Amino acid sequence: MGGGEDCMIIPVIDMQKFPDAEEYKKLREASEIWGCFRLINHKIPLALMKEMKAVVRSLLDLPMEIKQQNKDVIAGSGYMAPSKVNPLYEALGLYDLGSPEAVHTFCSKLDASSHQREIISKYAQAVYDQIVEIGHKLAESLGLENVDFLNGWPCQFRINKYNFKPESVGSSGVQIHTDSGFLTILQDDENVGGLEVMDKAGAFVPVDPCPGTLLVNLGDVAQAWSNGRLCNVRHRVQCREATIRVSIATFLLGPKDQEAVEAPPEFVDSEHPRLYAPFTYEDYRKLRLSSKLQAGEALALLRTTPS
Numbered sequence: 001m002g003g004g005e006d007c008m009i010i011p012v013i014d015m016q017k018f019p020d021a022e023e024y025k026k027l028r029e030a031s032e033i034w035g036c037f038r039l040i041n042h043k044i045p046l047a048l049m050k051e052m053k054a055v056v057r058s059l060l061d062l063p064m065e066i067k068q069q070n071k072d073v074i075a076g077s078g079y080m081a082p083s084k085v086n087p088l089y090e091a092l093g094l095y096d097l098g099s100p101e102a103v104h105t106f107c108s109k110l111d112a113s114s115h116q117r118e119i120i121s122k123y124a125q126a127v128y129d130q131i132v133e134i135g136h137k138l139a140e141s142l143g144l145e146n147v148d149f150l151n152g153w154p155c156q157f158r159i160n161k162y163n164f165k166p167e168s169v170g171s172s173g174v175q176i177h178t179d180s181g182f183l184t185i186l187q188d189d190e191n192v193g194g195l196e197v198m199d200k201a202g203a204f205v206p207v208d209p210c211p212g213t214l215l216v217n218l219g220d221v222a223q224a225w226s227n228g229r230l231c232n233v234r235h236r237v238q239c240r241e242a243t244i245r246v247s248i249a250t251f252l253l254g255p256k257d258q259e260a261v262e263a264p265p266e267f268v269d270s271e272h273p274r275l276y277a278p279f280t281y282e283d284y285r286k287l288r289l290s291s292k293l294q295a296g297e298a299l300a301l302l303r304t305t306p307s
């Protein structure tokens with residue numbers, strides 16, 4: 001199990017320590033102060049993480065015409081070719097990870113072998129179960145008793161490749177952003193760093209690789225749902241060395257269809273008035289895209305009270 005010194009700048013949450021009250025407190029504080037943490041002793045088998053990494057690498061190495069068959073299901077969910085804004089970055093994606101048919105379509109479009117399909121399906125199941133469990137623990141850490149609110153929430157899956165070249169060292173791999181959904185599990189590259197998260201003071205803090213662990217990020221939906229208690233962490237990827245970097249991200253987005261993102265009554269009182277009018281995840285995603293506000297600023301457009 002990884003757990004070296006360099007993992008320790010950002011908070012570490014140990015899945016095996018639950019239901020200790022101390023671990024719940026750490027989880028709450030990490031989520032309020034940082035909006036991200038390293039997860040150790042999680043439930044995704046290390047062998048599966050490794051096999052998945054190999055599968056993902058080979059999918060990203062496919063010819064462009066095949067990768068382009070990975071079409072959007074919702075805006076931005078399919079293949080993203082290198083662009084003017086992020087010329088070193090490309091990604092394949094899948095919506096929705098919880099749907100075996102969607103996983104099947106994703107695999108078919110990329111001509112995945114039966115071995116690759118098997119690994120992807122197993123990983124999808126394991127990462128989905130893990131992200132829902134973290135969501136439940138997070139709600140419990142905030143004192144909520146009914147934690148069934150995550151049922152049926154869609155999950156987006158994205159595999160990221162950074163083609164870092166000698167001349168790109170020091171430049172941006174992915175620009176500063178927040179994740180739009182509720183929670184993200186990131187299997188970051190086990191060797192190549194570059195991910196940076198912003199701390200409360202506005203300084204970027206490097207998140208160094210820590211093999212065998214996962215990184216969890218909280219997104220805009222978590223901020224709104226918690227009535228402003230939880231931090232939607234701003235982060236970016238910088239090119240640090242001339243090599244390929246690959247990461248695997250799973251995003252638990254928000255309530256499905258027309259169900260609203262809305263702070264439960266437990267988070268609202270006279271000292272903490274409701275900050276946001278209820279909204280659907282779909283509308284919020286569209287607002288982020290149309291406003292081009294990618295670092296959580298779009299939430300301000302939904303505020304019911306001045307910030």
Ligand SMILES: O=C(O)CCC(=O)C(=O)O
Nearest residue numbers: 160179188195237247249
């Ligand atoms: O590649 C990484 O480490 C981060 C990727 C990321 O922030 C994202 O996919 O939203």
Ligand SMILES: [Fe+2]
Nearest residue numbers: 177178179235
């Ligand atoms: Fe992100």
